[in-house]
Amino acid sequence: MRSLLPLSGVELRRHKDPEYPVEDSKFEPYAHQQDIRELFQNSNEFLAVNDSPTGGGKTISWLAPVIECEDHALAVYPTNALIHDQYNQIREELDESFPKRGSDVAVLPITADMLRTRYATKYPDTRTNGERLRALLRTYVYQRGDPVLVLTNPDILVMMRRHIYGRTGNPGSRVRQLNEFETIVVDEFHRAGRKEQNTLLFSLDEMYDLPNFQCALSKIVLLSATPTTRLEHHFEEAMSAPYRRVTSKRETTEERSFNETPTDGWGAVMPPVDLDVRSAATFDTASELLGEDWDDTESFARKAGRTVFILDGIHEVDEVYTHLSNTFDGRTVVRIDGFHRGNLEEKLDDFDILVSNSAVEVGIDFTVDRLVFSAPDRASFVQRLGRLRTKSEPQSARCYASTNVAASLSEIECDGRVSREQLIETLEDAYHDPREFESFDWRYSAAEAYHHIERRARDANSERAEEIREKGWERILRHFGGGDPPLTQSDVKAHADVINNAVERTLQWYRGGSLQALVYDRTPGTSDPIKTYDLFYLLRHGHVEFFSRTGFDEVVPNEHTDDVSHLAPYVTGYCTYDGTIETNDDGYGRSVRLKATSETYGWLRADDGIDDETRKPRELDGIGIDVEPDGADRITSIEHLRDEMREGLDVLCYAVKNHPRRVKNQYNLGKFLFLYPLTVGDEQWCAALGIDALYLHCAVQEAQNAVDLESLGIDL
Known part of the structure; x- marks a missing residue:
């Protein structure tokens, strides 16, 4: 299926505002930038959502008033790559837009890897990441008088708030400096899943509600796509801070479409795009690009300028990159993905053709003239299309989406160009998010929050513990208790009991746990040879060899010993990686199959007649695994991985009786x-692992509840 969708550009009105704190007399802010500044000036407390378009200056919208107010601020980004990109961008903005004030601002990028390396060198007497984080923030928050801007990821924020960096029962080991930040900014909030959104909002609301002498947080800024109805209700009813969507009053007067060139006094933030929409299955775009569409692909990439391909899987990136490299001798073809991030700035400066995946979906600023992208979900569609920005003349793009989505887009009626609003409305109806289960909130997010509150209470004296439990339960009801019948503490405890220790070891983390392998990447040119990566991707597509821990230490060069020691406690297996394997004629790599252990048998056969609806998720100590070559290279060293997975695995699991395809x-x-x-x-x-186990359980339960209601004659 193929159709051409001409999209309009987007322009924002500029305003002459000599009072705006950017130290450039020619700078004319957009309305959303003025609105955020007005909130900082006139409101002591707020939750603001800025859903202005990609490329519309969201960073300046919060950075300018933070600099003006001289606040301590913490900015949260979904990926470490984006943290590094934004660090460079913010330092540049401070130098260019705030030359007088910006030099006084300390900007601290913080990731787990930086705590383990850069900050370990800075604080040699510290032994753990928690100690280094406390020492770093103590230096810049308590021992300097100037504003501090911390750039980090949601995992570290949640770990700080939940005292995971400290020791239970030892309040002195907590990262208390977090309580000194008046402003917290969350970028790309819409990219978080339901579990992640719930975790983050509950934590921010808890911090905001603490007395000022305990926590200074009073201003929360979410940079996001337009909030869904569910999120709008959550912001208004569950969060204590007064909610303000800063773009709501300017949708027709401050932002509008344009077809050819932007209007004088307006700034183009998204160009008109001639979008060629085609159909392809998820993880199968490479087959279309290099198969039936190859002549179009080659012609598209040969045009003057820079062409970017954004795909879903690393194996797709590998196929397309290899094919294009062999085809275009006179052009610079580069790849960027989880295994190929070295020489990033050089690649982005020099490329003619860039092949990547979600690694360049957000942040990582670069110019592009033409775009080819797959769109597995609505957020990726909008985000990847948004890589075409700021130019006023029409640009070309080709999108590969599922047959249903492609059909929906082909049915859009237009006389001239289609507005971005109309595109987004169509995408909202066309895409289905498999993780948007309402029951997840009261089943599992409530259990996660309850565990956190109990942990806080155990660390407090008896009087303070009672207050923590009382206020904590009120917050749980606001955030997760809106159903009928009302949520009770017995309900929450029951669901916490279902997953037992997984709440402690998996669910309390921002993203939850997954099975990772510790990888020694031996591909040429790699800049970070020791890393963790998704175990099942490596089994399906990696040219890998597994080792015991002792054998792995013998293979890895001595200069990486500290990296291995730090990461080893968090992984399931150890392997070398030498690129991807060749797929078979159908585009598949190896086939991965789990095998029941005696523990699994006991769980699944515990009672006669047990079924999918009554079975509950469970944390397994171990599980078996088989990997079939299926036309690809056999992993002869798989027994080393089996040894690691046989016991002490502690993986959350939910099993359903049937083939995965039929269950999906x-x-x-x-x-x-x-x-x-x-x-x-x-x-x-079939089985789902980690957080997916909980989502699958919600899917089964909601489907069963729908059947029960239908049997009672209730119209759904």
């Missing part, structure tokens, strides 16, 4: 909720 179709789960075949004797089952 039955519950409309999509391809990004991963199910693995599970062999139980001679029966075919």
Whole structure:
């Protein structure tokens, strides 16, 4: 299926504002930038959502008033790559836009890797990341009088708030400096899943509600796409801070479409785009690009200027990059992905053709003339299309989406160009998010919050503990208790009991746990040879060899010993990586199958007649695994991984009796909720692991509840 969708550009009105704090007389802010500054000037407390378009200056919208107010601020970004990119951008903005005030601002990028390396050198007497983080913030928050701007990821923020960096029962080991930040900014908030959004909002609301002498947070800024109805209700009803969507009053007067050139006094933030929409299955765009569409692909990439390909899987990146490199001898073809991030600035400066995946979806600023992208979900569609920005003349793009999405886009009626608002409305109806289960809130986010509150209470004296529990329960009801019948503490405890220690080891983290391998990347030119990566991707597509921990230490060069020691406690296996394997004629790599252990048998066969609806998620100590070559290279060293997975695994699991494909179709789960075949004797089952286990359980339960209501004659 193929259709051409001409999209309009987007322009924002500029305003002459000599009072705006950017130290450039020619700077004319947009309305959303003025609105955020007005909130900082006139409101002591707020939760603001800025959903202005990509490329519309969201960074300046919060940075300018933070500099003007001389606040301590913490900015949260979804990826470490974006932290590094924004650090460079913010330092440049401070030098160019705030030359007088900016020099006084300390900008601290903080990731786990930086705590382990750069800041370990700065504070040699510290032993853990928590100690280094406390020492770093103590230096810049308590021992300097100037404003501090911390750039970090949501995991570190949640770990600081939940005292995971400290020791239970030892309040002195907590990162208390977090309480000194008046402003917290969350970038790309819409990219978070339901679990992540719930975790972050609950933590921010808790911090905001503390007395000022305990926590200074009073201003929360979310940089996001337009909030859904659910999120708008959450902001208004669950969060204590007064909610303000800063763009709501200017949608027709301050932002509008343009077809050819922007209007005088307006700034183009998104160009008109001639969008060629085609259909392809998720993780199968490379087959279309290099197969039936190859002549179009080659012609598209040969045009003058820079062409970017954004795909879903690393194996797709590898296929397309290799093919284009062999085809275009006279042009610079580069790749950027989880295994190829070295020489990033050089690649972005020099490329003619860039092949990547989600690694360049957000942040990482670069210019592009033409774009080819896959769109597995609505957020990726909008985000990847948004890489075409700021130019006023029409640009070309080609999108590969599912057949249903492509069909929906082909049905848009237009006389001239289609507005971005109309595109987004169509995408909202066309895409289905397999992780948007309402029951997740009261089943599992409430249990996660309850565990956190109990941990806080255990660390407090008896009087303070009672207050923590009382206020904590009120907050749980605001955030997660809106159902009928009302949520009770017995309900929350019951669901916490379902997953037992997983709340402690998995769910309390921002993203939750997943199975990772510790990788020694031996591909040429790699800049960070020791890393962790998704275990199942490596099993399906990696040219890998597994080792015992002792054998891995013998293979890895001595200069990486500290990196291995630091990461080893968080992984399931150890392997070398030498690139990706060749896929078979159908585009598949190896086939991965889980095998039941005695523990699994005991769980699944515990009672006669147990079914999918009554079975509950469970944390398994171990699980078996088989990997079939399926036309690809055999992993002869798989026994080393089996040893690691046999016991002490502690993985959250939920199993359903049937083939993964049939279960996905039955519950409309999509391809990004991963199910693995599970062999139980001679029966075919499937299993979801980690947070996906909880989402699958919600899908089964909601489907069963819908059936029960229908049987009672209730119209759904």
